[in-house]
Amino acid sequence: MKYINVIDFSEFPGPRYERIGPNSGEKFRETILLPALRTAPIEEITINLDGTAGYGSSFLEEAFGGLIRRGIDHDTALKICNNLISKEDDSLIEEIRIYINEAAESAKNV
């Protein structure tokens, strides 16, 4: 079982891209999410979103919607949502699911 605590990445999740500011969604995806997806089966990855100062929508979109743009297939990306923990704000899980679906729809229409 692989357990990812976003607060271990940063207490202050930042903007979309690393060039705009530190602890970006892009960095979270590239340094935490994608390596985890390469080393463990998707069903065994749990991501805990609690404990941080909050999330901008750009961070969430780039981190999770960005998985699709980096070649992760739609079903695999959606499985991540099944193992998300967000007791402080459960609407984040639905929001992430929407970003993944939107990114997949966009990718289909290339």
Add this chain to the structure above:
Amino acid sequence: MKKLSRDKLLQALTIGKKRARRETFRKHTTPSERAKLARRKIRNKSRHGNVDAPAKLDIYSAKNHAIFVSFLDNYRRTVKNNKKTFISFRNSTRITAAAALLLVAETDRLVTAYPNAVIRCSFPPATTEGKYRNYQNIVESVLNQIGFFKLIDQECVSHTKHHSVEIWRQLSGSTADGSLAASLLDSLPEEITKASRQKLYRGAIEAIANSVEHAYPSPRNDGIGTMDSRWWMLVGYDATYLTVIICDLGVGIPSTLPKKHPESFLSLIRTRFSIFDNSDAELIRASTHVKETRSHLSTSTKLPNRGKGGADFRNIAKAFPTATLIVRSNKGAFFLTGEAAKPLKKSSSRRYVDGTNRTESTLNHSNSIRGTLTEWIVPVQDI
């Protein structure tokens, strides 16, 4: 002969001394030398600029907005053209959060652009307020609290601290660093829940990221010619309201929006949300609809997934039903109130957006603030 009082005597002595000094000066100089010295005096005098700050440092009312923004233009020009600038606050008796942040941001930018310029100011007067007509100096308290005197390196001798501005904090940065925004939100009292702080953080980090990413594509058109890509943030809390403001001194949303999005996409937003003109206020309103329009389109076209921030701003009004969101950029202002909030006051220049039950309105001013201010005002009872 009538005996002179002490004051009259001193006055007569001073007049006599000045007259003697003038005569000595005339005796020892030629007319051409005197003319040369007079010219030098005029030249030196013109290198000292004076700026009068308005009575109300405020941008909420249209009239005060015009006066305050023209004061800022004058202030910028004076600092640019003079070695020393003196700001007179002798008439200033009222200050609001947005104007205070704008003044600090402009000053911060000017002292960075002109490190040798000297800026000094007079202290605002104390006013009487309340049932017991107690003396208060709210303008000085605010300027002191948010670091204006420190910026211009002038000591604030008075230590008055108005209770309503004790929890006002201001800082600036050049990257979208969430820890900076969070540090200001952490200064709020403990009764503000973590959930509320997270909602405010969400709006703040998006506004800051927007400033860093979009506000400074080219130098600001204000004659200063410097590239200072910073943002400023203010958090204010008193017994009635919590105010969070993010400010940048960039080219403004009305200038960046048409450059960041294709005309076909903007036309679609205009059609969907009944935006009929290209005024600054309507372009700001359009910018808050970028996300939902993009989501609507994502099933049929491939568009980059940028532009989510506008929705985060709007969500604050959903998260806090009595809150007000104000986005000001250049000459325009867009207002969005939560569903439980009182509609904003009617004025001749305010235009309510059709179909929004007076929760959305726009306003165009005559002068540009030359930048963007995103502000949330949340009543304390709603937090």
